[in-house]
Amino acid sequence: MVVSTVVEVRHLKEARKQLRDRRVKGQNRIHFKKESNSRRRSICSALCELEINVVVYDATRTRSAVDARATCLTAVVEDLAELGARRLTIEQDDSLVASDRKVLYTAVRKFGVAETLAYEHMRPNEEPLLWVSDAVAWCVAKGGDWRNRVNPIITNVRKLT
Structure with missing residues (x-):
């Protein structure tokens, strides 16, 4: 899931x-897995007040991670191309950067945005x-009330195969 x-x-x-x-004092980022439930509830409420849209790309039916x-990254680029987006920032996992770049290189050309959509890992x-x-990925994976808390900002769930 992406x-x-x-x-x-x-x-x-x-x-x-x-x-x-x-963030709480001393925290350099919010990492949902490490937050308490009360903080998670508070953060979810704050997220729903932001001017953002979230799309969940679900390829859990695909055997290979x-x-x-x-598949998910290609779908992200497809959607961003339709929106006319200019920038894609992906969370950096050093073990995935090289393979992500190959996928993104192909995807931006496939959807005609190689010159207009910049991508980077951070x-x-x-x-x-x-x-x-x-936070949204954590909530969607947990399901139930957690999923309901972020539903207002989820604009689409794409089931991919």
Whole structure:
């Protein structure tokens, strides 16, 4: 599963500020797995107040994790091409960067956005909007009330094969 958070340029600064303000003292990022349930509830409420849209790409039916990720990233690029997006930031996992770049190189050409859609990998402490995708992915995986808490910002769930 890959979760994409989309923010219009005019809302970027405020969204990042709001997210940074949600950190507790000494915290360099919000990592949902490590938060208490009360903090998770508070963060979910704050996320739903941001000017953001989230899309969940679900390739859990794909047997290979590598193939599932490639399928999800390709679908992300397809959707961003339709939106006319200019930038894609992916959470950096050093073990996946090389394979991600190959997939993205192919996808931006397939959807005709090689010249207009820049992509980069960043660490979560460098880009607060990555925290949104992390939180939504956690909530969707947990299901139930957690999923319901982030439903207002989820605009689409794409089941991929």
